[in-house]
Amino acid sequence: MSKKEKTTSPPSWLDKPENVKRLMRGFYVLCGFLVLIDLIFSFGWHKHAAFAEELGLHRLEILPSFYGAYGFIGCAGLVYLTNFLMRVGGKKIIEREEDYWEK
Numbered sequence: 001m002s003k004k005e006k007t008t009s010p011p012s013w014l015d016k017p018e019n020v021k022r023l024m025r026g027f028y029v030l031c032g033f034l035v036l037i038d039l040i041f042s043f044g045w046h047k048h049a050a051f052a053e054e055l056g057l058h059r060l061e062i063l064p065s066f067y068g069a070y071g072f073i074g075c076a077g078l079v080y081l082t083n084f085l086m087r088v089g090g091k092k093i094i095e096r097e098e099d100y101w102e103k
Contacts, residue, residue, distance in 0.1 A: 039064045 013019050042064045060066060086095045 035065060035068075038068070042066075 014023075082094065
């Protein structure tokens with residue numbers, strides 16, 4: 001396709017910076033609202049009331065935003081673990097060469 005034949009599509013609503021700022025602000029408000037709800041409900045009652053209080057994990061679970069922090073730390077740990085495995089000892093353990101499928 002030559003440059004003359006190339007058609008331009010109309011601008012999307014995300015091409016305008018004010019719309020992107022509005023969208024990000026909405027995400028921040030939603031995130032803050034969810035954290036606020038979690039704080040209110042974590043002080044009111046335990047999320048997993050079926051678990052026995054004698055377990056050692058019970059004290060950690062009742063902390064506000066425990067499950068969000070646990071998930072974030074778990075995902076970040078997986079990223080760091082894969083980066084470590086890709087470059088341990090100067091060898092590529094879980095990474096293939098760039099032209100692996102072309103061979």
